[in-house]
Amino acid sequence: MMIEVKALNSHKGVLRFLGREFDCALGKAGVTADKREGDHASPIGIYPLRSLYYRADRMERPVSALPTHVIGDQDGWCDDPAHSDYNRPVALPFSASHEVMKRDDDLYDLVVVLGHNDDPPVPGKGSCIFMHVAKEGYQGTEGCVALSKPDLLELLSLVTPETELSIS
Template sequence: MKKFFLLLLCFACIVLFPLESLGATLTDHNKLIEKLNQLKKNEQVLIVTTSHSKARSGTLTFYQKEKGKWKKVFSEINVIVGKNGLGKRKERDGKTPIGIYPLGTAFGSGKKPSGVKIPYRQTTKYDYWIDDPSSKDYNKWIHYRGNPYKRWKSFERLNHPLYKYAIVIRYNENPIVKGKGSAVFLHIWSRPSGYTLGCVAMSEQNLLKIMKKLDPKKNPVIVINEKRKLLDTF
């Protein structure tokens, strides 16, 4: 009798707990869909989540609204984020911003890839993104043929190898607050175990896949937060 009870208990652990977990997962998914439905003007959403606020890696899920229903476009994509995790507050804090942001232009050192529908700009050695809070050009893309060291205290060169392909995350705009953070992009990672200085990075293959799927008519946005706090972002 005792053996029978132990076997029954083991069976319950194997069968019932996974079902309970599945139920919780379905509930979370339904709540997420409810939140996505609040985005009346956006029909493409990239969702980036990490396990906790200081994690340097996470996942990206691409949702698209088709015939009134939200569907996953791809399986989850592995990404890396800021070296100090999420929660950007100021320039050079090494964090990726939390929140919902429109996606801006795509750019890269090569010609516009075939199939890309969103605006695309090819970069040169004269293209910079300014992260000098004391400059009137702060958090702007500037094309400049002069000596950048004489014009700005700090800047990023947009023909950098990690920006072979990239997409602007429109963080700290309208208005631009000096010192709040700048130059936040989706771009190519240096390695899967690395980190960024505040951007979201992934493999070149995955970034191109996303870039080609984005449609400006669907007003794509990106949502970034810890997984357990995701629903609070909306």
């Protein structure tokens, strides 16, 4: 089964899956076929859904067939192209540049890790490409796909480990 994400204009898009349609946010710079670290664009392509992380201190375990993990205080994700753990989960504290998974806002209350640039990671080709909770008004992301929390929860209840996401 394929989740289809289509860019509409700028950083806004639509996500379609199993006859449902959801508004979504994409990268602040839109989409690109040549993803680079820090370009603020969502990468065009087809990506597996690797796993789901969620904030157990803010919500119950989501209904999903994806491998599911609780986000802890020490969870980070390396976004430093010069580090050997580039585009990999890391334990905090961590000396190189990284994302903190346990954020103060709600954007990472639900995080689906997309299989972008991870088999193996190529330095500089983009990291931390997730599907996560959207900011109010579907503001542009750093390159991720973002949905409202209710829409993301509904989508998670429908996907399987074989589901892939297509960005175009």
